Amino acid sequence: MFNASSENPLLAGTNTANDPQPCILVIFGGGGDLTRRKLLPAVYNQALEGELPANFAVLGLALEEMNDDDYREFARKGIEKHSRQPLDQAYWPDFEKRLHYLQGSFDDPDIYAQLKQRLDEIDKTFGIPGNRIFYLAIPPGLIETCVSNINHAGLVMPVDETSPFTRIIVEKPIGKDLESARDVNATLSKNFDEQQIYRIDHYLGKETVQNILAMRFGNAIFEPLWNSRYIDHVQITVAESEGVGTRAGYYDGAGALRDMIQNHILQLLTLIAMEPPWSMDADVMRDHRQNVLNCLSPISRKDFNSHVVRAQYGPGFQHGEDVPGYRRETGVSQHSTTETYVAIKLFIDNWRWSSVPFYIRTGKRMPKRASEIAIQFKSVPPILFNANQEKPLEPNVLALSIQPNEGLSLRIGTKLPGNKLRIYPVKMDFLYGSTFGEQSPEAYERLLLDVMAGDATLFMRRDSVESSWVWIDNILDIWANSSSRWIPEYNAGTWGPLEADRLIETDNRKWRLL
């Protein structure tokens, strides 16, 4: 694999393993929504902050009829609207020179020959040594076409010390069940080495998600408590305030379980539950995350109704306005039974987490957009301050907030001032934004730089994707074979159905109010 440091005397002695390398980012679906809202703003922000390699360019490939100038205008509009940092008029003319466009159909082999030629030209212009990153910002159905055409066009270099690197980024969803995920992975593996494949889940690029590792393994005080002896339960919530929006076409065939739990939430779970890794090496980290997935207890038919709740939002109020129910959304079947909310109680069958329930929930049209992981510790013994069991002390909670504000908080009991000895729960907050006073990069910014550096730590490996699907497929199968077509409903703008409350309240616990 080409690495700029290997022969560069100015970098001798530096650890450049994590430095972004010169390359061209080729975006399949370069005219699409993801590119406009996330990818081009991410590249722009990193360029503005001087984080990109000096030898770097972008080429968008898509069906839309555009030339380079049109594409630069497309990029400009996207950046003006969605960039973390405002567009710098003085810098823009220099930045836009790095943006290029090629119009064509992904199933047209000729376009790949043209692509190869354009890339060679851009290499010469920008002094790029042949390194390529292919970003597939395309519907899943096009992955096979693109990947095999890239390979047949001779655009995939071998993985060795002397060749330029070729890397491919694949967006979720990787399949819609285990079988289709295996098909996608087989297609990728036929054309790329696993080392070249980066399955992206942008949740893993968020600052707080990475801070889970820093907090757990960079502090001595948490890890000794991080087990079934001290932790009562864990709650993971990913709440969206939006409805299905313009994604009905995809979402109605997928649902919340596939859209959120199979990837984002299970990945968060692995970071919370993993054993201490012995190195930050990508494969070591991913092995440890994989071990968590291997230990996920399958939910049996017998336990199913007490462990899994699905629901769909009905009409309700949000932000002071009426909003329609899911089945009234544009593009959704009036008879749809697709779940927009899922709550699950799950267990991890290993020594550390034995008998500790993990309650996970996700839903659309919740009262607010909020993602959080909360670790609730066991209560102190019912003596001294906690002797009054009619009014027990609030247990300690360590809450990691992922969005919209990234940070963590710890709830502790403290004495109220005064002559009486009264204990009161106090929340100590640590917010990235206000404590450090500087903006964290967007998840896509961090992850794109990681791909340029060849660091796959925050990306999903094939086995991890397939193990997730094994666990998810079990739930999908039970739903598919259920005799009932009924799906509970919750009012838009509420925290989910009563059934979900019952799921946790049966255990004498409560969902956290976010």
Place this chain on the structure above:
Amino acid sequence: MTKQQSGFDILTHPSRLIRIADIDSELAGLWKQFNEDISEGKTVMRACMSNLIIYCDSIEELQQISHEIPEIVDIHPARVLLLMGNGQPSDGKIEALVTMYYQPVSAGWQVCAERIDVIASPDSIEYLPSVARSHLIGDLPTTVWWVSRQPPPNVPAVFLELAELANQVIYDNIGWENPLSGITVMTRWVAARQDSLIVYNLAWRRLTVFRKLISQVLDPKVAPDALNSLKEITIEHGPHALPLTWLLVGWLAYQLEWKPVTGKRVSSSELFWRFRKNNTDIKVIARRLPEGEPLIYELMFDWSRSGKQGRACFKRLDDERIGIVEERSTVPARVFTAQPPHRSSLVTSQLARRDRDKFFENALVAANEMTDVF
């Protein structure tokens, strides 16, 4: 309550002169007042990552630092001890001022700094370290930021004692009085400190963009032969930027294994060095421009191998950009963002560093050798 002029959403109290012995009680009083009068019953959080001891010895420096502190503590909350030598205390030899910086956050207020100014008359500066020592917060790293234009070892009564309190010393030799001797004395002091103390020159951080661009643009994979066949480097810098140039050349010399052979002052605005590697000479010319900021304005690399010439000209195009000049370069022309960082942001970035920078120290070693052949 006054709002700072820096544009940051950070507020502070007007401070009043107090005796050194009253610093703690004044601080306690400020906290009490904050909780009772300002916070309006909302939660008050205190964030603190470091003790930051700043030493300066002129009123101009103190005023500039006062503008920079909100920018620093916004990102790196700290207890700030601003020590001023050569001051004119209104009463006696030494006196103090105490204030707090705070900002609104979603749930209430966050105090991001307690600032203690200690002003000593010229004959009382030896008291300053003891005042600092008794007002540091335990369990937090301590950084000394040396702002004075006097090289730190030239003020031993203050500097050496402060360095003993610190995990890190930050200095900035741009604008030093007599930079040549300053570089020499400081380089030797740094070289002698082989313990865990982190010593850092802000001038080195100012070179970050150039070091990155040079490394990448002249990388052997994209510009074969450039680094191994360099013949001449010409550097044009603004007034007061000689330390910057010196460090840059020191870095190149160390990394490329050049040995300085000779060095001379060609004129009042031009220095020349000759280096040697494998029986090949490399010439370096450093020219000071008559006016401008303390920045490197132009860097020209010339190389040749087997009769084939190569050239790369990096030029500061304006306040925000550095470009590779197409007509004077054989490598592809490009433009990069390179806004000269504010001193406060350099300090903030360095405060978060917890390890020694071997590249900087190596560059210092080479810079010292360049001094020896002069």
